[in-house]
Amino acid sequence: MSMSIVVPPLRRFAIESLLNPVHIKTEPLELRAMTFAKDLTGAYGLLDLRRDTQCFLSSCTRPATIGGLCRDHTCTMQGCRNISVIDGMCRYHGTGMDADEEGGALTTPRMKVETKRLSTSPVAKPMSSMNMIQPMSSKVYVRSRYCKVADCHKLRHKNGLCVAHGGGWYCKVEGCTKHSKAKGLCSAHGGIHYCRVEGCTKYRKKKGLCIAHGRDLFGRSDNRDMDELGAVVIDNGSGAIKIGFSGEDSPRGIFQSSLGVPRNPEWLVSHNGGLKPDRDYFVGKETLSVREHLEIVDPIQRGVITDWEAMERVWDYAFEHEMRMNPDAINMPVLFTMSPPTSKTQLEKIAQIMFESYKTSAFYSMQQCVLSLFASGRTRGIVLECGHGSSHAVPIFEGYALPHATLHLAVGGHDITKHLELLLNKNGYSLKSHHVSLFAGIKESLCFTRSDHESMPEEKSKPFELPDGSVVTINNDCRSKATDVLFDTTNLPDDHQAKNSKSLPELACQAISMCDKELQRDLKGAVVLAGGTTMIPGLSKRLHKEVTTKLQESEIRIVPDYTTRERGYNTHRKIAAWIGGSMLASLPTFKDIQITRQEWEEYHESILDRKCF
Numbered sequence: 001m002s003m004s005i006v007v008p009p010l011r012r013f014a015i016e017s018l019l020n021p022v023h024i025k026t027e028p029l030e031l032r033a034m035t036f037a038k039d040l041t042g043a044y045g046l047l048d049l050r051r052d053t054q055c056f057l058s059s060c061t062r063p064a065t066i067g068g069l070c071r072d073h074t075c076t077m078q079g080c081r082n083i084s085v086i087d088g089m090c091r092y093h094g095t096g097m098d099a100d101e102e103g104g105a106l107t108t109p110r111m112k113v114e115t116k117r118l119s120t121s122p123v124a125k126p127m128s129s130m131n132m133i134q135p136m137s138s139k140v141y142v143r144s145r146y147c148k149v150a151d152c153h154k155l156r157h158k159n160g161l162c163v164a165h166g167g168g169w170y171c172k173v174e175g176c177t178k179h180s181k182a183k184g185l186c187s188a189h190g191g192i193h194y195c196r197v198e199g200c201t202k203y204r205k206k207k208g209l210c211i212a213h214g215r216d217l218f219g220r221s222d223n224r225d226m227d228e229l230g231a232v233v234i235d236n237g238s239g240a241i242k243i244g245f246s247g248e249d250s251p252r253g254i255f256q257s258s259l260g261v262p263r264n265p266e267w268l269v270s271h272n273g274g275l276k277p278d279r280d281y282f283v284g285k286e287t288l289s290v291r292e293h294l295e296i297v298d299p300i301q302r303g304v305i306t307d308w309e310a311m312e313r314v315w316d317y318a319f320e321h322e323m324r325m326n327p328d329a330i331n332m333p334v335l336f337t338m339s340p341p342t343s344k345t346q347l348e349k350i351a352q353i354m355f356e357s358y359k360t361s362a363f364y365s366m367q368q369c370v371l372s373l374f375a376s377g378r379t380r381g382i383v384l385e386c387g388h389g390s391s392h393a394v395p396i397f398e399g400y401a402l403p404h405a406t407l408h409l410a411v412g413g414h415d416i417t418k419h420l421e422l423l424l425n426k427n428g429y430s431l432k433s434h435h436v437s438l439f440a441g442i443k444e445s446l447c448f449t450r451s452d453h454e455s456m457p458e459e460k461s462k463p464f465e466l467p468d469g470s471v472v473t474i475n476n477d478c479r480s481k482a483t484d485v486l487f488d489t490t491n492l493p494d495d496h497q498a499k500n501s502k503s504l505p506e507l508a509c510q511a512i513s514m515c516d517k518e519l520q521r522d523l524k525g526a527v528v529l530a531g532g533t534t535m536i537p538g539l540s541k542r543l544h545k546e547v548t549t550k551l552q553e554s555e556i557r558i559v560p561d562y563t564t565r566e567r568g569y570n571t572h573r574k575i576a577a578w579i580g581g582s583m584l585a586s587l588p589t590f591k592d593i594q595i596t597r598q599e600w601e602e603y604h605e606s607i608l609d610r611k612c613f
Contacts, residue, residue: 231333231585231594232323232360234315235368235578238300238339239388239413239532242578243318246335246585251578253322255284259310260294281310283317291435302389302410303339305346312353319358333362333594335585337371337577340392340406347612348605355600362594364585365612367401369394371580372530375572376559380519381526384508384543385577386486386533388413391504393511395523405514407507410498411485413533417443419491420482427478431466438467446474448537449483451545483536487546505546512551524551528559532574538562 055062055070062070075082075090082090147162171178171186178186195209230246237257244251260282287294299310319327334354338347347365354360369383373396382395391409395402421439424431431438446462461473484491486504493499502510512523527547529540541562548556560573572579584590599607 374580
C-alpha cells in the first residue's frame, strides 16, 4: 500500500523509503530538489525551493539548486554539494584550502564556520542547515597542495616542490642520488630498516621491531615467537618459487623463478631514473616493467638446477623481499622441496648453500610429490605432478616415494604454451612479436582439454584482450588442442627430447603396474593430481577416461574427481607441495627429523643419506 505526502515549501523532511514506496506531491510552480536517505539517523532530507530562490552567495543572483548554491558555485563532482573553490571543485576534490580575498585571512565568522565544517565532513555529506542562514563571500581562492613551480600541476612532496622539481626524498649524503629509506639515508648509507633491538640483524616490520621481537604488536599470523614460527618452507619450482612460514595456509610470496639480466645496463639506467646505477639483475615482479630490455635466464631446467649463481640470486630475492629477512643470517629451519629428478649431488649443494651462505639453523628436504599427497590428506597413492617444465608419476607408500616405480616425462606447462603459440601462428593469428607470457596468459584463461569423442562447447571462440588493448578471438580448435602434448607426444617438435615417448596416462599406468599387486589397489583408488598445469579444465576427466581404458579397471579414482569434488584441494593443488611442506614443518616431530647445524658441521654431506631419503 502506497502513501502520499504533501511537502510544504522551504522545509526539510527526513523520509525513510525502505519498506513502502513514497510519492511526493508538491504545489505548482515549485522546483523540487530531493535527496533520499538510507535511514532516519543519517537522513539528508528534502528541500523545496521556489523558482525565485537565489544562490546564497551575496553577489550571485542565479537561481539556487540543491544545497542552496547555484550550479556555478557548486562542486562539479557528481554527488557533491559543497562550495567550489578551485576549478569548479570543492577543497576535497580540488585538493585546496579556502580563504577569502583579503590577504588570505578568514575575516567573517561565517567563513570560519564553513571552513571548519568543510574540513571535518565527508565528501558525500550534504550542506548543513547553517548554509541557509547567512550568505558567504563570493570570492574564494585556493592555496593549493600542488608544486609551487609555475604551470606545474603535480602534487608537492617536499619544500613545496614535486619530485620532478627537486622535492623527492633523496639520501642526504652529498653526491648520492638514491631515495632515502630511514633517517634521510638510503640503504647503502645506513638507512636499511633493521630491527632496533641491539644485535638483531632482521628487517623490522612494525614500530622498529622484527617479527620475533614485535610479536605482541603484530597480527594473528605473526603473533608467534621463533619456535612457533617453525620453519621457512621453499617450494623450488621450475616456473615459480613459493616461499612462506610453516603452519600458514598459503605462501607469502609466489614469483617466477627466472632472472633477468639487462642487455645494456647503462642505457637501461639512463632511461629509468628509479633504477640503481649498479643494478645488474632483476628477479620476480621487478622484471615486469623492463622485461623487453632483459635477457631472461632460467636457473631451473626440467626440475634440475643448471645455473647455481642465478639460483642463489633468486633465493636472495625470496628471503629479502618476500620474507623480509636478512639473507645473510636466516637463523631458522628451512624445509626445501625437491623434484624427483634431483640428484644426490644437487641436494648436497643445496644443503651446503643453506647452511653456509644463509646461516640456517636447520635443514630438511623432501620430494614435492610426497608433500602434495600430504596436502590431500593421504599417505598412500600415486601422484601425477604436472609442473612448468616436466611431469612425474610417483607411487607413494606410507609417506615414502618408491624410486623403482617413479617415472618422468619431460613435458610440462611450458610445452603447452609453446604448442599453443604454434597453433595460433598456423591459424593466422599475428602474435609472433609478443612475449611468451602472453601465450601463458591465454593458456591459463582460455585453454581446456577434451577427449576425441567429446563434443565441442557451444561457443565457437572466446575473446582475449592483448596488452595494447586490442582484442583477438581464439577458436576452440586452438584452445583444446594445446594440451594434446600431454596425451600424445607425437605432437611435440621433432627436436624435443620427449618426442614419441610415453604420454601422461601411459606413465601413470606403467608406474602402477611396477608396484606390488597388494599396493596397486590403493594406488588406483588415489591418483592425485598436483601442479599448476593440472588446473586446466577437463584434464581430470580426460585422465580418468584414458587411465580407466588402459588399465581396464572401473575403480580408478582421480583426485580431484570431476564428479565428486574434494573440498579444499581443488583450487589449492597449484601450491599443493608448499601446503604439504607447511603441514609437515608445523608438526612437533619435525624437530626430530631435521638436520641441525651441529649435525651438519660434524657429519657434513653424509647426514643427508640418513635423514633425507
